[in-house]
Amino acid sequence: MARSIVGSGVCPARKFRVGVRYRRGVESDTLVCLNPASAAGRTGRERQAILDAIESKLGPVDYEVTRGVGDAERIAAQARRTGRARLLVAGGDGTINEVASGLLGEDEGDGPAPALGLLPLGSGWDLARSLALPRALEAALDVIAGGETRQIDAGRAVVRSPDGAPRERFFVNEASAGLSGDTIQVVGRFAKRVGARAGFALGAVAAILGHRPLDASVEVDGERLYEGPISLVVAANGRCFGAGMQVAPKARLDDGRLELVLVRGLSVPSLLANLPSLFAGTHGRHPAVSFHAARSVSIEPKGRALYADLDGESVGTLPLRAEILPGALEVFAGADAGAPA
Known part of the structure; x- marks a missing residue:
């Protein structure tokens, strides 16, 4: 049996609405960009459990699901334009690349880019190795909840x-x-x-x-x-x-x-x-x-x-x-x- 991304002790998956979730009348300062194809499709299959784990550590979040090439770039650009404070990437290095392109391709006049939180939901995990980020989801969320950031080159x-x-x-x-x-x-x-x-x-x-x-x-x-x-x-x-x-x-x-x-x-x-x-x-x-x-x-x-x-x-x-x-x-x-x- 394939090992769950989120491990044990996390809320079981429930029925969920495909695509986008925004809370009525209140926009969270945290947006999750989720690639359901990452980790050989497990991210999509365990989507609700992943979101539950995120919200148990960080409070309410909004999320958008990528549907194809270039979608993460669009989501990231929109996150910058709308002033999100945190953008969590639930995907692999390819998703991270698109997100970075979306942020860096925007004009500085669109406001500061959100801080990126990388979740261990991809296959290669190469960028995160250089950042010494944990491979366990809950430990990675603890890093984000801790609030400590650093500037890196691109x-x-x-x-x-x-x-x-x-x-x-x-x-x-x-x-x-x-x-x-x-x-x-x-x-x-x-x-x-x-x-x-x-x-x-x-x-x-x-x-x-x-x-x-x-x-x-x-x-x-x-x-x-x-x-x-x-x-x-x-x-x-x-x-x-x-x-x-x-x-x-x-x-x-x-x-x-x-x-x-x-x-x-x-x-x-x-x-x-x-x-x-x-x-x-x-x-x-x-x-x-x-x-x-x-x-x-x-x-x-x-x-x-x-x-x-x-x-x-x-x-x-x-x-x-x-x-x-x-x-x-x-x-x-x-x-x-x-x-x-």
Whole structure:
């Protein structure tokens, strides 16, 4: 039997109205953006129990349910325009990415952005690893109820959309290309069967087996860093991606810079042999791997254009240009935020 997200001791699920809940005459200062597809659909199946758990810790809340791509971005933008104080994200890293895009895409004249509360209801949970947030729902709610927040950086990226036009997006955890983008194209069919962490590992193996290094140039802060074959390039704000791969072990969310991780072109056998080091965060020992502090990064393909991804979601193709936005978001985080998770 699948383990409940909310655990035992929480009110059992009741019948509920689909979509939106606002209290008559009184708008709560807390809005929950709930992605029912997260955690392999368990968030949707246990929706009422999750909301009961939230209200037992934080009092009355309103909620909206996402129905498709871009919906969380709309919900977040509306939350900022209407002056919500707290926006809780009941979903995974992809939902967090959309929410951040909705907040950061609004004009400052629309008022301050709400503080973000991250609930452990996704599969990868990579951003939250860098924030040292608990994986238990009630413990995560205790962090939010405690009221302690911190400012973290975010990033702005421009990629090429399917119609060839530039597309601006935001990210919180990472922007990357190469093996990461190829992995995302296949990981879904594995993750649904074996879970996120094993699914990403199997997806990475599948991507490696068909890997051809990308011929590209990389610039950091306007200066040419490297030109040649690349297997993976990551502009990291957080430490982890791919459901726990420690791709940038020294990255921090609040230092006003990106950690560029460059893996020069490697053979298939070498990539397979070194994949475990990516989970352990020891891949930097390999001579083809280097780390570079950056405020802006540009990746320009010389031949075929590979997929670019932001926070684990495929958003277009190269070229990719990314820049840091220092202190752009306020998030609830406990005293151990930033400590290794």
